[in-house]
Amino acid sequence: xxxxxxxxxxxxxxxxxxxxxxxxxxxxxxxxxxxxxxxxxxxxxxxxxxxxxxxxxxxxxxxxxxxxxxxxxxxxxxxxxxxxxxxxxxxxxxxxxxxxxxxxxxxxxxxxxxxxxxxxxxxxxxxxxxxxxxxxxxxxxxxxxxxxxxxxxxxxxxxxxxxxxxxxxxxxxxxxxxxxxxxxxxxxxxxxxxxxxxxxxxxxxxxxxxxxxxxxxxxxxxxxxxxxxxxxxxxx
Amino acid sequence: xxxxxxxxxxxxxxxxxxxxxxxxxxxxxxxxxxxxxxxxxxxxxxxxxxxxxxxxxxxxxxxxxxxxxxxxxxxxxxxxxxxxxxxxxxxxxxxxxxxxxxxxxxxxxxxxxxxxxxxxxxxxxxxxxxxxxxxxxxxxxxxxxxxxxxxxxxxxxxxxxxxxxxxxxxxxxxxxxxxxxxxxxxxxxxxxxxxxxxxxxxxxxxxxxxxxxxxxxxxxxxxxxxxxxxxxxxxxxxxxxxxxxxxxxxxxxxxxxxxxxxxxxxxxxxxxxxxxxxxxxxxxxxxxxxxxxxxxxxxx
Numbered sequence: 001x002x003x004x005x006x007x008x009x010x011x012x013x014x015x016x017x018x019x020x021x022x023x024x025x026x027x028x029x030x031x032x033x034x035x036x037x038x039x040x041x042x043x044x045x046x047x048x049x050x051x052x053x054x055x056x057x058x059x060x061x062x063x064x065x066x067x068x069x070x071x072x073x074x075x076x077x078x079x080x081x082x083x084x085x086x087x088x089x090x091x092x093x094x095x096x097x098x099x100x101x102x103x104x105x106x107x108x109x110x111x112x113x114x115x116x117x118x119x120x121x122x123x124x125x126x127x128x129x130x131x132x133x134x135x136x137x138x139x140x141x142x143x144x145x146x147x148x149x150x151x152x153x154x155x156x157x158x159x160x161x162x163x164x165x166x167x168x169x170x171x172x173x174x175x176x177x178x179x180x181x182x183x184x185x186x187x188x189x190x191x192x193x194x195x196x197x198x199x200x201x202x203x204x205x206x207x208x209x210x211x212x213x214x215x216x217x218x219x220x221x222x223x224x225x226x227x228x229x230x231x232x233x234x235x236x
Numbered sequence: 237x238x239x240x241x242x243x244x245x246x247x248x249x250x251x252x253x254x255x256x257x258x259x260x261x262x263x264x265x266x267x268x269x270x271x272x273x274x275x276x277x278x279x280x281x282x283x284x285x286x287x288x289x290x291x292x293x294x295x296x297x298x299x300x301x302x303x304x305x306x307x308x309x310x311x312x313x314x315x316x317x318x319x320x321x322x323x324x325x326x327x328x329x330x331x332x333x334x335x336x337x338x339x340x341x342x343x344x345x346x347x348x349x350x351x352x353x354x355x356x357x358x359x360x361x362x363x364x365x366x367x368x369x370x371x372x373x374x375x376x377x378x379x380x381x382x383x384x385x386x387x388x389x390x391x392x393x394x395x396x397x398x399x400x401x402x403x404x405x406x407x408x409x410x411x412x413x414x415x416x417x418x419x420x421x422x423x424x425x426x427x428x429x430x431x432x433x434x435x436x437x438x439x440x441x442x443x444x445x446x447x448x449x450x451x452x453x454x455x456x457x458x459x460x461x462x463x464x465x466x467x468x469x470x471x472x473x474x475x476x477x478x479x480x481x482x483x484x485x486x487x488x489x490x491x492x493x494x495x496x497x498x499x500x501x502x503x504x505x506x507x508x509x510x511x512x513x514x515x516x517x518x519x520x521x522x523x524x525x526x527x528x529x530x531x532x533x534x535x536x
Contacts, residue, residue: 108330116300116329117328122289126296126325127293127296127325128297130297130300131301133259133294134297134298134299134300136279137303138256138303140301158290158293161289161290162290164285164287165290
């Protein structure tokens with residue numbers, strides 16, 4: 001019997017295997033380039049194994065929150081939501097149509113389970129700071145807040161306001177997932193994780209295609225500080 | 237007499253004791269005035285430092301979890317600098333909150349134009365669903381603050397000023413109120429403009445309406461008042477950008493031949509320091525300046 005260096009398979013491989021097909025309902029293509037799938041594995045592991053939220057809990061005060069800040073290229077996100085039952089598969093072919101709930105940037109007012117409307121870069125992480133504070137103030141200490149941003153999105157200065165404050169405030173239930181496809185025009189000399197660490201975050205960098213490594217990074221303890229996971233994927 | 241800003245911090249601190257849904261978000265400005273409240277409610281008095289984008293987004297994030305944020309700093313840094321956060325992190329998300337500004341258009345003249353926000357109301361007026369209160373006295377500020385804090389998930393902007401009328405008037409958070417009635421036209425005085433307007437129109441046969449809630453504008457009262465005058469001539473006197481409410485007044489009077497004169501703060505910079513009184517005169521918003529322009533417009 002062969003073993004794989006990629007670790008154990010996802011807990012519901014049929015679900016993961018279904019994602020390319022679900023994406024093709026939106027794109028019309030059978031094959032997707034790296035840019036379209038840059039978030040796919042990271043999103044799948046998060047929804048499949050980490051987030052405590054289900055289609056029946058989208059309004060539950062104590063649910064975990066996932067905020068997709070990098071809203072462009074949302075096909076992988078919609079595919080994961082469909083695979084997990086948050087939205088009917090039948091809506092996927094309407095992607096981008098006038099009366100579709102599925103835009104090229106997601107809208108929380110149109111899709112159950114979508115926590116924020118996004119598209120303009122640099123809003124998700126600051127909103128996540130507020131959400132983490134709001135949950136803490138209401139005693140919902142078990143609820144985790146996750147936000148997905150891109151390495152190029154990190155150019156937006158609003159993120160750095162949020163990173164600095166969240167570290168200082170010790171927002172231990174806040175998590176930032178950075179999908180790094182090396183698309184920032186001026187790069188991040190010295191790395192992305194170091195910027196979070198300098199602000200007092202826990203941070204780790206992993207292969208964004210390695211499900212077991214992602215899971216380990218997602219579940220790494222960080223009892224007194226926020227946590228960042230930098231998931232590296234193929235350069236854009 | 238305390239100022240509107242002093243009243244705001246005192247009353248908000250008390251509201252925090254009673255309503256667990258409320259949270260205050262600050263960007264250093266007024267943080268010293270909330271020190272006691274922060275000790276009593278460390279999770280609900282949040283100071284993010286000098287980070288105004290984060291200030292507004294944090295309010296938006298709190299609202300996403302069901303809380304009612306009260307977000308406060310100077311108007312220029314609350315509405316103008318992080319305007320996209322106001323637009324996207326509240327309205328686009330379908331959430332609400334209370335934005336409370338200080339400084340207004342000319343409250344710290346020695347601070348110069350960087351600390352003046354005459355365009356704040358006009359900017360917010362490009363967005364859907366914002367209620368805008370402009371109190372003219374600390375007692376009115378308190379009443380409107382209490383109204384806003386209890387207004388469900390509404391989006392509310394409360395514009396505080398160092399400028400105050402000598403006496404408070406009843407406010408209800410909704411309508412225009414008739415102060416006096418005349419035949420030659422209607423003068424609408426917004427918030428802190430009231431005392432100067434009353435001095436300016438002394439002896440003129442005009443209706444005076446008092447406005448502390450300017451959005452949505454009470455079009456029914458304005459239409460009714462204008463229709464009861466000889467020529468439906470309307471003068472708006474606003475303590476922010478001149479003409480901010482001219483379009484709204486025009487819509488109110490759409491079925492009536494009318495004229496509208498919008499008085500307020502001009503676009504051009506005065507590039508002067510000094511005092512509030514000097515700036516009011518420089519903008520023509522002192523009694524003599526108002527009197528001359530109102531009388532000329534009405535032919536009175």
